[in-house]
Amino acid sequence: MKGVLLLNLGSPDSPTPKDVKPYLDEFLMDERVIDVNKVLRNILVRGIILQTRPKKSAEAYSKIWWEEGSPLIVISERFTEKLKKHTSMPVALGMRYGSMTIKNAMQELKDKGVDDVMIVPLYPHYAMSSFETVVVKAMDVQKEFFPNMKLTTLPAFYKNPDYIKVLSESISEALEGFDYDHILFSYHGIPERHIKKSDPTKYHCKIDGSCCFTNSVAHHTCYRHQVYDTTELVKAELGLIEEKVSSSFQSRLAGDPWLKPYTDYEFERFPKEGKKKLAVITPAFVSDCLETLEEIAMEGKEQFLEAGGTDYIHIPCLNDRDSWVELMAKWVNNWERTGTLPHS
Incomplete structure (x- = not known):
């Protein structure tokens, strides 16, 4: 059975230093974000950046935080719910960093009988620190926890x-x-x-x-x-x-x-x-x-x-704009029917 896995960056659980710090630690310790050797990265991130950055970032998050939560998460969830109405396939949402893990999203799909997944990195362009890291993480999670699950990745769509x-x-x-x-x-x-x-x-x-x-x-x-x-x-x-x-x-x-x-x-x-x-x-x-x-x-x-x-x-970004949802539905439904992906 086929299903869709939407992937984005992620967010702290709240705009407080307590929640921002572990989120930033996971994000900045990613070798595709700060691509220096692990020892130096550990010194740079945990010895320097995380000593002051969580408080500053928490203040920034507080400025934009919505009543429902992190704008990125809320918008992504709205987009997911709209997409579900345009396809018969199960759709799950996972984040590269934070508590909405890719593993949990894959488990959600597996529990619905999905064993053939279209990964959708919600990034128009290819970069090590965005597109590449979410795809590699999904593949690592699949290999470790869902070995019988097949993955197909939507390519960067920057010029589609x-x-x-x-x-x-x-x-x-x-x-x-x-x-x-x-x-x-x-x-x-x-x-x-x-x-x-x-x-x-x-x-x-x-x-x-x-x-x-x-x-x-x-x-x-x-x-x-x-x-x-x-x-x-x-x-x-x-x-x-x-x-x-x-x-x-x-x-x-x-x-x-x-x-x-x-x-x-x-x-x-x-x-x-x-x-x-x-x-x-x-x-x-x-x-x-x-x-x-x-x-x-x-x-x-x-x-x-x-x-x-x-x-x-x-x-504003495309967010959960209807025409954007309908375009994504066109892509995923075509993959379900034919197994083909849109040209970038």
């Missing part, structure tokens, strides 16, 4: 024409009536070395401004290429003016070169160039979360306005 259409429609609706000077596509940042580590050719990815636009097999696992592709495809779909659109990268750790340009630097730069009415979209995420609701919708707005901007909107 149907996805681009749904994403573009959501952006168009949000921009209605907003006389913007610029639209910024802000993607989650990753260390530059992750790009090179994910390059199967070991020579193509140079992060030199041209490699992302030179065809290569490396693009199948190149986050930088894929996010720029998403921006270009949405720009073409909506007929956006070249000079009014750009991409940037948010969230980074000090001490390492991360993908540039940095979103917060762009917030400072735009008003000086006369771009005082800004719309920001965060397409690395399909569900609004701490990185979109606090870092972009709140902190980003404040920074932009303090730098001299006058108008600012954060365009």
Whole structure:
């Protein structure tokens, strides 16, 4: 029997340092998030970061926490419930980090008789620290606890024409009536070395401004290429003016070169160039979360306005938008009928 396993990042159980600390420990000790040797990672995470970060992160989570719980979890659950109404297959939701474990989600499917699972990483783009880590974790859990369960993974869908259409429609609706000077596509940042580590050719990815636009097999696992592709495809779909659109990268750790340009630097730069009415979209995420609701919708707005901007909107993620649910249902139901997956 076939079933669907939706996978996302996860969240602390509450916006308190007590619950944030073990969540951050699990997250930051992941070798695909902080990819240094285990001894150094242990010193960095448990000896330094976790001494101060839980309190700061808890304060940030408190700003965006909903009455029902973590926005990421609540939105993911709403999406799951809507998807269930569009398919006859059992659907379960699991998180890479936190108490909503992948193991529990797989057990839920097994208890319903499922032995053939379509894994759906809820990330449009491939990256070590998002797409790859949830897939590897699911495979490890399957191997250890569910050896008779077959897994099939939905590929990164960053340039799927149907996805681009749904994403573009959501952006168009949000921009209605907003006389913007610029639209910024802000993607989650990753260390530059992750790009090179994910390059199967070991020579193509140079992060030199041209490699992302030179065809290569490396693009199948190149986050930088894929996010720029998403921006270009949405720009073409909506007929956006070249000079009014750009991409940037948010969230980074000090001490390492991360993908540039940095979103917060762009917030400072735009008003000086006369771009005082800004719309920001965060397409690395399909569900609004701490990185979109606090870092972009709140902190980003404040920074932009303090730098001299006058108008600012954060365009919501796809969340549980009906057209997004229907597209996912199309993909999973086609897999159930034919065993085939959508093209990226």
